[in-house]
Amino acid sequence: MSFEGINSVHLLGIGGIGMSALARWFRHEGYAVSGYDRTPSQLTDQLISEGMQISFEDQLDTIPTEIRSSTEKVLIIWTPAMPKDSIQLNFFREGGYQLKKRSEVLGIVTSTYYTIAVAGTHGKTTTSSMVAHMLKSAGKPVIAFLGGITQNYQSNLILGEKKGKDQPLVVVEADEFDRSFLRLHPNEVVLTSADPDHLDIYGEEQQILNGFLEFVNLVDRKGRLYIQQHAAQRLGEAKLPKVAKREYGLRSSGISAENIQARPGSFVFDYLDGKNEIKGLELFIPGFHNVENALAAIAISLDHQISVEQIRKGISSFKGVKRRFEIHVNEGNQVFIDDYAHHPEEIKACLSSVRAMFPAKKLTVIFQPHLYSRTRDFAEGFSESLSLADSVVLLDIYAARELPIAGVTSAMLLEGINTNHKELVAKEDLMSYLDQASPEVLVTLGAGDIDRLVPEIASWMKEGLNRYAL
Structure with missing residues (x-):
């Protein structure tokens, strides 16, 4: 499926961090965007100021007239967080509208563009934001759907300038909750961690490991897998896809960091990967875990022909994500x-x-x-x-x-x-x-x-x- 023939998009749960990034992308692409959410927030205020029509009452008369009057050119995107008895959700279901979950829509987007998908129990928001920033600051065309508000761009959607006929690189945060990341079509995969979580969904630890393993095996066979060293051990090296693999970690034998210095407002470190050594990188979002996240972002940057000086600038200029250290x-x-x-x-x-x-x-x-x-x-x-x-x-x-x-x-x-x-x-x-x-x-x-x-x-x-x- 593509979005051909669609001119209006209505999102149920538009104020969510993932849903709002999609709303912003559709708005940027020229679609009429509206939505519903249970309560107002700073994020919904921003979406309204960007030209989106949002209601906070789950009633039929709060749905825009153009959405209610036609089903043919309308896409309804909904989140599983919507209650089963939602008036709007059931109206759209019974009315023959085209309904898609957020994960399905991201699946369509990632099937269209070259996609770098970042997953993991923790670290995925910072790492995906850092990857997107490194690409954008180096002048690469990029579209990034993120699970947090970046400090550099004050948004969960990053857009880079198109360069002639060059297609944008899509960076997407791949969420393991509800197994939604299994709908993506990644050319490159980053797995930052594979610790047990969401046991209310997966039931037991082995099931979430199976979910991560199924996800990394979605990577395009001509693509690359960047995997944190402990995550690789947890999933089992033999079960990983037969693609170009780059293992990373603070003490990894593949991509590693040395001479780490913790300062009051930054961390300084050297990057090593066997071929490249970049000394004295300064990251102004502190934390050993953020140094490790930076290793993946640097490795991806090098593989996309970004220069050492551009990498140094990208690392030092990255301001992080709200509520992440x-x-x-x-x-x-x-x-x-x-x-x-x-x-x-x-x-x-x-x-x-x-x-x-x-x-x-x-x-x-x-x-x-x-x-x-x-x-x-x-x-x-x-x-x-x-x-x-x-x-x-x-x-x-x-x-x-x-x-x-x-x-x-x-x-x-x-x-x-x-x-x-x-x-x-x-x-x-x-x-x-x-x-x-x-x-x-x-x-x-x-x-x-x-x-x-x-x-x-x-x-x-x-x-x-x-x-x-x-």
């Missing part, structure tokens, strides 16, 4: 970092990097667990990772799409956390707690709504610094 305050004796980490391995990577950057400072972590099932399945791992901090504050579990599970609460993590201080704090009491605690290095973690507290925490810390200066 995002430093909000770093002045005086106080630091505030916010991160989307919601899996034990992500928390471990984040806190290990913070420790390396600020080894002499007291580290306080505020963590909001995401999903009852994930908290239950990885309780021991969460407690172990959080023990890297000096002080741990736990908020209540963010339920997201789930109903409560008996006996599963944030409190179940406390006993296994080995720190000097640990406690539960209600979200509404958090600012009062911070007033009393006066943290030196503060890190907020979680994939729920903890991000809504970030501006207030940042303002609170900056106000304190100003008072101290006076």
Whole structure:
């Protein structure tokens, strides 16, 4: 299928990070774009300002007239997050409209263009954003569908200028949730990690490994596979596709990083791959895990004939992704970092990097667990990772799409956390707690709504610094 004959696109769940990137692409391509979402957000405000018609009431009369009056030239894109009793969704289903899931639409796009697909339990948003930025900053035509808002472009859609007849390279974040990445048609694949997650979908660890294995085997036989060393071990070398493979990792025998230096606002490292050595690269999104993500982006850049000087410029100019090791305050004796980490391995990577950057400072972590099932399945791992901090504050579990599970609460993590201080704090009491605690290095973690507290925490810390200066 192609999009020939379509002139209007209506997205159900348009405010989602993946759906909004598609909405922006269709708008850029000249389609009339409208949609529905349950609640307004900063992202939906931006989409409206970009010319899209969005409603927040699941009613028929909020659907644009041109969408309701014709089925022939309309594409409806929906997300599985839509409730089964949605009035709009059922209207479109019963009315003979052409309905496609977001993953199906991305499948169509990736079947049309040369595609670099980035997957992994963690690291895929930063890595795909970095790959896209490296290509764009080097002047390559690019289209990137991302799972986060890039700081360089303030968008989850990156568009590069077309160069004559050159077709754009598509960079897409390949999401393992609901196995949606299996609809893609990648020419190149990056697998950043293959740790167990989404066990509410996959059931057991081996099933998610099977899902990643099925995904990497989608790669075009003339393409390339860039795979993190531990992910390769977990999937089994013998089961990987028979294509050009580039293994990478901080200590990989393939592509590796040496002479890593953790600085207060950056990491400096050397890139080595057996053929190329690039010394003194400086990455201004700190973290050992981000150095590892950069290895994949650099390897792809070299394979696409991007020069060493362009690579050096691309790495140093990359500003990261919102809520991925995002430093909000770093002045005086106080630091505030916010991160989307919601899996034990992500928390471990984040806190290990913070420790390396600020080894002499007291580290306080505020963590909001995401999903009852994930908290239950990885309780021991969460407690172990959080023990890297000096002080741990736990908020209540963010339920997201789930109903409560008996006996599963944030409190179940406390006993296994080995720190000097640990406690539960209600979200509404958090600012009062911070007033009393006066943290030196503060890190907020979680994939729920903890991000809504970030501006207030940042303002609170900056106000304190100003008072101290006076």
